[in-house]
Amino acid sequence: MKNCSLIVFALFVALQSAYSQVDFGVKGGVNITFFKITEGDFGTNPDTETGFYGGFFADFNIDEGFHIQPEVLYKGVGELEFINAPIYLKYDISRDFHILIGPSLNYFFDLFTNKFKVRADVSLDYDLGTRLSLHMKYTLGFEELSPNILFLGLGYRL
Numbered sequence: 388m389k390n391c392s393l394i395v396f397a398l399f400v401a402l403q404s405a406y407s408q409v410d411f412g413v414k415g416g417v418n419i420t421f422f423k424i425t426e427g428d429f430g431t432n433p434d435t436e437t438g439f440y441g442g443f444f445a446d447f448n449i450d451e452g453f454h455i456q457p458e459v460l461y462k463g464v465g466e467l468e469f470i471n472a473p474i475y476l477k478y479d480i481s482r483d484f485h486i487l488i489g490p491s492l493n494y495f496f497d498l499f500t501n502k503f504k505v506r507a508d509v510s511l512d513y514d515l516g517t518r519l520s521l522h523m524k525y526t527l528g529f530e531e532l533s534p535n536i537l538f539l540g541l542g543y544r545l
Contacts, residue, residue: 408448414522415441416540420464438464440471440538452479456487467534469495471526473508483514491526504528510538518544 422434442460449455454477462469473491480486487510495502510524524538 410446410448410544412444412446412518412542412544413442414444414458414460414540414542415439416522416538418462418464418539419537420467421535421537436464436467438462438467440540442471444542446477446544453477454479454485462536464534464536467495469493473510473526475508475510477512485512485514486510487512487524512542520544 416439418438418440420436420438422436440460440462442458444456444458447455454475456475456477458471458473458475460471460473462471471491471493473487473489475487475489477485477487487508489508491506491508493504493506495504507527508524509527510522512520512522514520520542522538522540522542526536526538528535
């Protein structure tokens with residue numbers, strides 16, 4: 388796990404030398420996971436659990452107001468641990484406020500027999516300064532046993 392994170396971080400640092408308009412950073416915070424549990428004929432009963440996340444991101448400025456922002460995040464919620472790697476299209480609504488949308492690739496460590504899942508992410512990001520940002524992200528699971536997750540956290544540009 389640590390080796391994977393170090394390799395991705397080294398890749399981000401190597402890419403920075405190739406692209407002059409790239410910002411790298413770290414982010415982390417709290418996540419709230421909404422599990423979908425079906426119990427017989429009583430329907431779906433949501434169950435929530437709080438966890439944490441942390442990882443790295445790269446922000447590639449591709450045009451006026453548009454960016455590509457890949458991330459690699461480790462997430463833990465109770466016994467559920469996974470790697471989340473969204474690839475966002477980022478749009479600058481204003482100088483300090485951004486919307487991010489895109490697919491996320493997820494690898495679950497022990498919960499599912501199908502350990503790899505593709506999900507959809509939407510995120511709002513607000514710059515509190517030149518380096519610090521506040522973000523809120525929602526990840527939508529498409530399958531019956533795939534949880535939806537709300538993330539609240541901070542990012543720091545290196």
